[in-house]
Amino acid sequence: MRTLITGGTGQLGRALARLAPAGIQVIALGSHACDVTDPAAVRAAVETHRPDLIVHCAAMTDVDGCERDPRRAWQVNALGTQHVAAAAVEAGARLVYISTNYVFDGEAEEPYHEFARPNPISIYGQTKLAGEEIVRALFPRHYIVRTAMLYDETGRNFVNTMLRLACERPVLRVVADQFGNPTYAADLAEAIWRLVRYPAYGTYHLVNDGQASWFDWACETLRLAGLSTPVEPIPASAYTRLARPPRNGVLASLAAPALGITLRPWQDALKRNLDRRARLPEPPGTA
Ligand SMILES: NC(=O)C1=CN([C@@H]2O[C@H](COP(=O)(O)OP(=O)(O)OC[C@H]3O[C@@H](n4cnc5c(N)ncnc54)[C@H](OP(=O)(O)O)[C@@H]3O)[C@@H](O)[C@H]2O)C=CC1
Numbered sequence: 001m002r003t004l005i006t007g008g009t010g011q012l013g014r015a016l017a018r019l020a021p022a023g024i025q026v027i028a029l030g031s032h033a034c035d036v037t038d039p040a041a042v043r044a045a046v047e048t049h050r051p052d053l054i055v056h057c058a059a060m061t062d063v064d065g066c067e068r069d070p071r072r073a074w075q076v077n078a079l080g081t082q083h084v085a086a087a088a089v090e091a092g093a094r095l096v097y098i099s100t101n102y103v104f105d106g107e108a109e110e111p112y113h114e115f116a117r118p119n120p121i122s123i124y125g126q127t128k129l130a131g132e133e134i135v136r137a138l139f140p141r142h143y144i145v146r147t148a149m150l151y152d153e154t155g156r157n158f159v160n161t162m163l164r165l166a167c168e169r170p171v172l173r174v175v176a177d178q179f180g181n182p183t184y185a186a187d188l189a190e191a192i193w194r195l196v197r198y199p200a201y202g203t204y205h206l207v208n209d210g211q212a213s214w215f216d217w218a219c220e221t222l223r224l225a226g227l228s229t230p231v232e233p234i235p236a237s238a239y240t241r242l243a244r245p246p247r248n249g250v251l252a253s254l255a256a257p258a259l260g261i262t263l264r265p266w267q268d269a270l271k272r273n274l275d276r277r278a279r280l281p282e283p284p285g286t287a
């Protein structure tokens with residue numbers, strides 16, 4: 001099986017390439033090699049590599065940036081997905097589209113399962129939901145995978161921000177009344193590779209088990225990293241940012257366990273992530 005990954009230079013794209021099962025050839029392309037806003041570039045990439053499967057990870061993931069530049073967000077997240085889905089149709093390739101918990105408004109009291117009604121409250125969430133709708137309309141052989149609070153050893157993510165700020169600030173003030181599922185990119189990548197073994201097309205919530213506020217997540221990160229910087233809980237109203245994340249951004253899954261796909265608790269995954277980065281070589285110039 002030949003798999004083309006858009007957003008191949010991002011956290012999830014890299015994890016998918018690193019963890020591809022034996023026998024699967026992976027072509028992972030970043031925005032320079034395949035800009036999804038350019039339909040000719042997408043078509044050329046698909047014609048050149050002739051994939052059986054496309055995993056569409058590329059997105060504008062700067063959530064506040066999407067509020068600042070909505071036009072760009074619609075171009076990358078919605079129109080870009082339209083180009084990728086059209087190319088998948090033409091090539092007869094199956095398609096995995098990666099979506100987000102930010103498609104929900106967070107007003108529910110319970111975690112959101114796959115059949116809950118989306119109602120995004122940010123430009124990022126709106127543009128990602130539009131991507132989902134395009135995929136559903138254009139192509140039946142799709143998997144829509146919603147995930148949340150993604151992190152990897154490298155890249156722009158909350159864990160790396162907290163580890164950096166813990167060394168720079170005397171105290172961290174972190175939002176304690178917004179919730180989600182911190183999800184390790186490596187665990188998500190393995191779950192996606194398991195999912196595509198089945199022709200069970202549809203929508204899946206794939207997140208590490210359990211839920212956490214940003215505050216819970218920061219405390220556990222610092223505890224596991226052995227950092228003693230105090231962490232103070234604050235309400236979201238005391239943290240200024242352009243986008244409003246859902247209060248309850250917690251995902252639950254009905255569909256994935258039915259295929260035997262479950263992910264470990266988020267605390268275990270975070271521990272694994274921090275252990276793994278301790279074993280990675282220091283990047284040059286950090287000594
Ligand atoms: N990060 C998170 O917390 C979550 C992410 N998601 C979704 O998961 C997916 C993967 O996210 P993640 O790995 O964290 O993303 P990253 O921010 O780590 O990487 C984004 C990727 O998208 C690529 N990209 C951006 N613009 C374009 C473009 N115009 N054309 C082609 N590629 C482009 C980037 O390429 P380059 O570097 O070359 O510019 C990069 O490879 C996304 O669809 C995101 O919406 C869902 C829930 C949570």
Ligand SMILES: Cc1cn([C@H]2C[C@H](O)[C@@H](COP(=O)(O)OP(=O)(O)O[C@H]3O[C@@H](C)C(=O)[C@@H](O)[C@H]3O)O2)c(=O)[nH]c1=O
Pocket residue numbers: 061062063064100101102147148149150157158161165172173174175214239241245
């Ligand atoms: C730096 C900092 C952050 N925070 C909290 C509040 C703030 O809303 C949140 C911001 O972290 P992030 O920038 O990682 O948040 P954000 O970019 O909103 O993260 C989202 O990214 C997109 C792509 C998704 O799909 C979502 O699932 C989610 O992971 O962290 C604090 O409370 N104190 C701090 O000092």
